[in-house]
Amino acid sequence: MxxxxxxxxxxxxxxxxxxxxxxxxxxxxxxxxxxLDLDVIKANYEALRTKLPYAKVYYAVKANPDDAVVSLLRDLGSNFDVATRYELDQLLRLGVGPDRLSFGNTIKKERDIAYFYEKGVRLFVTDSPSDLDKISRAAPGSKVFFRLLTEGLGADWPLSKKFGSHPDLARQLIKLSVRLGLEPYGISFHPGSQQRDVGAWSSAITTAGQLFRWAREEANVKLKMLNMGGGFPADYVEPTDTLQQYAEDISRFLDNNFKAEWPEEVIIEPGRSMAGxxxxxxxxxxxxxxxxxxxxxxxxxxxxxxxxxxxxxxxxxxxxxxxxxxxxxxxxxxxxxxxxxxxxxxxxxxxxxxxxxxxxxxxxxxxxxxxxxxxxxxxxxxxxxxxxxxxxx
Ligand SMILES: Cc1ncc(COP(=O)(O)O)c(C=O)c1O
Incomplete structure (x- = not known):
């Protein structure tokens, strides 16, 4: 040998x-x-802000909820994607205002939605009629965004079929949210974590673009926000494209699908690429x-x-x-x-x-x-x- x-x-x-x-x-x-080296987290945050300057960062707290990480990102101006009431308590304890938070878990108890609402959070994800019902009762008038199902192909840690709805169902949810007195605010997707194929953003952005147009033309709803999730890679054994490459490609996909009329607000929810x-x-x-x-x-x-x-x-x-x-x-x-x-x-x-x-x-x-x-x-x-x-x- x-x-x-x-x-x-x-x-x-x-x-x-x-x-x-x-x-x-x-x-x-x-x-x-x-x-943990906080200088690296700071550099990662700044790189995302520089390469995707139009995107608001909602750090996915679950990736690393260390108080020092959250406090640093709070001071840098980040917003936060929150999975549970326990993460919410932590963020409030660390002085992050509810206007910087989104309840980004599609699986939530009605009493937890009520807790978020009581604390001032007004932005909720959804992917099912039953969840939307809960939000309408526990967080009346709030903004809701609709998570799309993605396949996660190309991702080392796919989030697969557990989250999101097919576009057909998303259309129904958009209409239902209006009937329930909620504000249909935007579309979200997560392309799969450690997504090494930037093409995953292309297909999801295309579907999101179609839903924006459908909502405007067929449902008289002007969606305002596109949430492109996490998925940006960290450096493991197998190499990935650079963040610069991801950013260029994603911006081009947005141009192709939204032309001159990009969503008023574009959000990303990095976890792994921030802390990994x-x-x-x-x-x-x-x-x-x-x-x-x-x-x-x-x-x-x-x-x-x-x-x-x-x-x-x-x-x-x-x-x-x-x-x-x-x-x-x-x-x-x-x-x-x-x-x-x-x-x-x-x-x-x-x-x-x-x-x-x-x-x-x-x-x-x-x-x-x-x-x-x-x-x-x-x-x-x-x-x-x-x-x-x-x-x-
Ligand atoms: C709703 C949501 N947003 C963002 C993330 C973070 O994704 P990533 O670590 O790939 O950046 C996750 C991860 O599970 C998630 O569930």
Whole structure:
């Protein structure tokens, strides 16, 4: 078998100075833990504002609800996509006004809608007549926007058929909202998270454009807002187009479909692309072992796995860059977590490697883990505490 020296392209993810800072910061902390770099979140916010200057940002809090992240984005002027009353309480506690919030979950209890309304929120997503009924009772006169079903093809983490309605149903909902005394405000879609095919925005924007025209011509409703969801990528193992490329393409799709009359308000709801690159999980190698004398690849067991916050490795959907310091030739490995559950295997199909020098007790660095990790970590499964998170000082 041909030998190749181990080499990890750290420069694709961060400077070596930044890496050394993170390492030094975490030196005395018990692994596993997440380190968040707020400078990266600030840069991500500014990049989105610069590349898509016409779009209002509603940060999807679920991606990383750390108070420090939310407070930073509050100060930068972001708005927020809120999934639950618990996120709402957090945002209000941190001094974000209700006019900067949208209740963006299509699945909601009527009493939670009432709670949002009581706190001053007037912008709600919907995708079904029963949900619209609830909104009309619990949040009378509010603005509603209609989420379209998308296929999520091309996305590493598709949100699939759980959310949204077919355009036929969306038309009915638009009419129904008028009858219920609500303000039909706009159309939304989410193209699928970590969407690597910008074409997904093209088809959704085309459908949205048709609905805007239908509403104006057939229902005498002037929709004002287009919400293009999240989906913008973070830097994992498999490369994506640049944000610049996404922005150029999306602007062209808007021009093609809305011509001179763009929606009065265009919204994006980034989560992963805002927080993903800002995080590094520092973990430790617990064991390196083969299952049989002749097994080809060793298993590398880390002290973090699916239940410690890396649930997006399900079906190896999200491929986090994993950096082993060390030297020597590259050895192909299977990567697994520490719990007693047999589904706690991170990667056995995709080729991950470690250097020859890697040993039990070494630290490993799992990059681009700022989004959808800590908030997913389990509460004491096998006794492991939820993932600790620190802000890089
Ligand atoms: C309604 C809504 N908006 C935005 C997002 C954020 O998407 P992403 O992390 O792909 O940017 C999500 C993610 O689940 C979502 O459900």
């Amino acid at each position: 041909e030998e190749t020296p181990y080499r990890f392209p750290l420069e694709n993810f961060m400077s070596s100075e930044k890496f050394e800072r993170i390492k030094a910061f975490g030196k005395d902390k018990e692994t596993p833990f997440l380190v 690159n800002a995080g590094v999980i520092v973990a430790e190698v617990v064991n390196i072992a083969k299952k049989s004398v002749h097994e080809r690849y060793p298993w590398v067991f880390l002290d973090i796995g699916k239940f410690g916050g890396l649930i997006e490795t399900l079906d190896e959907a999200i491929k986090y860059p994993i950096y082993f310091e060390g030297s020597g030739n590259a050895r192909e490995i299977i990567v697994a977590g520490p719990t007693c559950d047999s589904m706690d295997i991170l990667y056995e199909k995709w080729t991950y490697t470690m250097p020859d020098s890697a040993r039990i007790g070494d630290r490993v660095y799992i990059l681009t883990t700022g989004a959808y990790t800590q908030s997913y970590s389990s509460v004491y499964f096998n006794g492991f505490p939820p993932l600790s998170s620190y802000i890089l000082k």
